[in-house]
Amino acid sequence: MSRKTKKLLGAVGAHALIYLCLFIVAFPFLWMILASFQTQKDIMNAGKGLLRFTPTLANYHKAFWQHSFGRPILNSFFIGLVSTLMALLLGLPAAYSIGRFKQRKLSMLILLVRMIPGITFLMPWFSIFSNIGLIDTYLAMVLAHMLVALPFIIWIMVPFFEGIPKELEEAAWVDGSSRVGGFVRIMLKLALPGILTASLLAFIYSWNNFMFSLVLSGARTITLPIAIFSFISYASVDWGGLMAASVVITVPILVMSVFLQKYIVGGLTAGAVKG
């Protein structure tokens, strides 16, 4: 075999491998969507082949009407938004302070928050919150979800603030602006792409959060990842409904990812590349 054919074969192989990997990545999502339009009978008949079924909307109808998914959807949005905003309020000034004044020890404390297993503070929260009647309140849910968001915001924003030249801020002080004013008008404005990235990730992780909501929510504050379990009973699983619910949970995140991919990838890979 000549060098050229060998190289060509390598390229063909690499492409085949790439598309195979993409298929593996996409397949569970395809399966989820397909099954969400199938009756229980069609799902149970595994040998029928992927696309041979009569599509039905019954599962979605069930999710919204019988299992009243309206409330969990609103709750997930509300808790995600409020906790992200509150975490920004705490996290942005903190990230600025860490970045500008090189407070490495404090940045370690924040990193620690990410490392500690959530279960270690979940149990104390549960007993404290039960005692003061905070279980199944939006306050408790937002506080818990803020703790999910905060480390992401600081992790992403510290290098971002560090990257903004000090001179820009100092120019504002010369023009008579206070430091706080300079921070709000200059730094926050310049850091907007970073803030968008951090907020997106904070929201996604709040939306996806399961363990905190499992313990702290109730009938009033139930979020989507908890509501989905209503399709599973001891005796049987309503697979179609379960998959419809999975689609409902996943779609908002998928849409965000498609349109704001650049920012989300930027946030996920923050810290991967030096400087």
Add this chain to the structure above:
Amino acid sequence: MTAWIDKHIRVLFILPCVLFILVMIIVPLGYNLYLSFHSWSMSAVVPPRFIGFGNYLTLFGEKRFWDAVVRTVIFVLIALTAQTVLGLALAMLINRPFRGKRLAQTLFLLPVVATPVAVGMVWKLMYEPTIGFANVLVKAVGLKPMKFLATTGLESLLSLVAVDIWEWTPMVMLMVYAGLVALPDTPYESARIDGANSRQLFTRITLPLLSPTLLVAMMLRLIDVIKTFDIIYATTQGGPNFATENINILAYSTTFSYFEFGKAAAITVLFFIVVIAISGIFLAIRKHAEVDF
């Protein structure tokens, strides 16, 4: 007033955040430590009773605890190794022009951002021995149908490891790819002039230059994979017969199914110490490798 704020901006800006963490994390950690030396079932009538190291000694004598430890270790070792190796390989693989590259990058992002509970549910369906797709595939290649999550053997745990690998390899890939794209060209050019082959380019230049990125990716994965909860709870809740119970699931059920708060506190204290120790080792390596977070 403004002048005073400006003068103390360094402290004032971070104080609310630190106080929040103190109240929400440090205080609960202390409470946990206190409870771990007590016997308590969250009763309002019977207060916690001091039993010294009793909870810890009970745990150390329990097979269920050690099984959960072993499962956590198996889970972490396999998932972390696979995600690092596959993530690196995938990043190298897509680091070339190909048709649909933008779409591919979007697709690779999906497992990472999709809600883990929903991901767990889909795999629960695919793994279902009689109606799931996994066995259709297994039979198609001429093997005997498998049980996946429906067995008390190691198979169920490994099936969940596979889900974790599917879910998180793309994140390692995205991180490594970001690192690859940022690599300078010069070392490669001079090495090629010196007649280095592609294997030498990889081991002598790419790997050393990428090691900080790989280290960060591995650390982020490690601190998450060690506390895997969502996909296990969604699929098996630790069963059947505890076959998929890791430390996090054990701590959860000890608290919220058995209401043994003291014992659960002891588990979480130990868990906390181990995670912090591992993180400390990583941070030390990072310092040694001069990776900047």
